[in-house]
Amino acid sequence: MSLIGVDFGLKRSGIAVSDEKMSYSTPVETIETVELLEYLITLRIQEPYLNTIILGFPISMNGDKNEMTSHVESFKEKLLAQNFIVLLMDERRSTKRAFSQMKKLGINSKKGKKFKDELAASLILQDYIDFELNNRKE
Numbered sequence: 001m002s003l004i005g006v007d008f009g010l011k012r013s014g015i016a017v018s019d020e021k022m023s024y025s026t027p028v029e030t031i032e033t034v035e036l037l038e039y040l041i042t043l044r045i046q047e048p049y050l051n052t053i054i055l056g057f058p059i060s061m062n063g064d065k066n067e068m069t070s071h072v073e074s075f076k077e078k079l080l081a082q083n084f085i086v087l088l089m090d091e092r093r094s095t096k097r098a099f100s101q102m103k104k105l106g107i108n109s110k111k112g113k114k115f116k117d118e119l120a121a122s123l124i125l126q127d128y129i130d131f132e133l134n135n136r137k138e
Helices: 033-046 067-081 094-104 115-137
Strands: 003-007 012-018 025-032 052-057 085-090
Touching: 003 033, 003 115, 012 033, 012 115, 025 033, 025 115, 033 067, 052 067, 052 115, 067 085, 085 115
Parallel strands: 003 052, 052 085
Antiparallel strands: 003 012, 012 025
């Protein structure tokens, strides 16, 4: 089974996928958010085992909901209506971590503007994978 990671944004959203053993995530693509639901439905038709989405859940550093939270909750409902399994994952600092990794790789923020979204999706998904792996060992 593989997972899909999504970093939801108002304009663009990042997509990542895990390997079948769910041990690592890979950034896939950044797409316009208006196309996101259709993209995920098409992806599931092409790869039926891609049915579980780890959706980045935006909350403030103190744990409170913020203005993006309601947008993500609304998108989650749309995914559930399409029979996806949706799990929310705290995405605090994912974009900042993505910029940090891009800097280490020598990708400037101008060139990597779109790449940061798929990298953030990959970080969100990897956080989920790591969390699950740690809990499976216990």
